[in-house]
Amino acid sequence: MESLPLYVTSIVLWLTKELFQISVPSAKERTFIAVKPDGVQRRLVGQVIHRFERRGFKLVGLKLLQVSKNLLSQHYCQLTKKPFYPDLVEYMTSGPVVAMVWEGPNIVQTCRMMVGHTNPAEAHAGTIRADFSLHVSRNVVHASDSLEGAQREIMLWFDGHDLLKWDCIDQSVTSEL
Ligand SMILES: Cc1cn([C@H]2C[C@H](O)[C@@H](COP(=O)(O)OP(=O)(O)OP(=O)(O)O)O2)c(=O)[nH]c1=O
Ligand SMILES: Nc1ncnc2c1ncn2[C@@H]1O[C@H](COP(=O)(O)OP(=O)(O)O)[C@@H](O)[C@H]1O
Ligand SMILES: [Mg+2]
Secondary structure, three states: OOOOOHHHHHHHHHHHHHHHOOOOOOOOOEEEEEEOHHHHHOOOHHHHHHHHHHHOOEEEEEEEEOOOHHHHHHHOHHHOOOOOHHHHHHHHOOOOEEEEEEEOOOHHHHHHHHHOOOOHHHOOOOOHHHHHOOOHHHOOEEEOOOHHHHHHHHHHHOOHHHOOOOOOHHHHHHHOO
């Protein structure tokens, strides 16, 4: 059987989405991920990146930096009253952090699942925190916990110019959705 012309397929696809109100997750959703100082010290950066790459997500921003207390207080503004906050600041400024922005469908929620519970003792096996850490105060990675949080954190840690728009040539089908 001959296949339908591309424009017919596109119109049918568009009509189907409109008629049935199918919501397709945006392939452009972004999240902020950081390998914390313990992860960098333990040379886990490559393994963390590998997890997101093999899942199929796209890296759009990456830098190694020494975090200032000022940046950290903005990043963790909701935690400043917590009893562990002073230790958290000391830990997060104790050495370099690898800051990243990743892109893909449903990425905020998926990365949270891949990172696992805040406390590694409660994280499921197979998550980054369960596989690489033992204690909540040294839990290797940060991942944004909501879409709004991701947007706020990306703007805080990155200059717009440092985020790259590029096409994964193997993902042209999904990027059209
Ligand atoms: C809740 C809690 C957090 N922390 C530390 C470890 C957490 O990674 C960090 C922030 O806590 P949270 O933001 O509550 O944990 P999180 O899983 O969202 O971690 P992150 O935001 O870094 O992705 O504070 C403690 O040291 N003790 C605690 O009781
Ligand atoms: N009870 C705790 N004791 C020490 N550090 C903590 C504790 N809870 C959270 N943290 C630290 O604060 C970070 C941020 O906390 P939170 O945003 O609540 O969790 P998550 O990192 O999972 O988003 C955690 O990743 C962890 O490093
Ligand atoms: Mg958090």
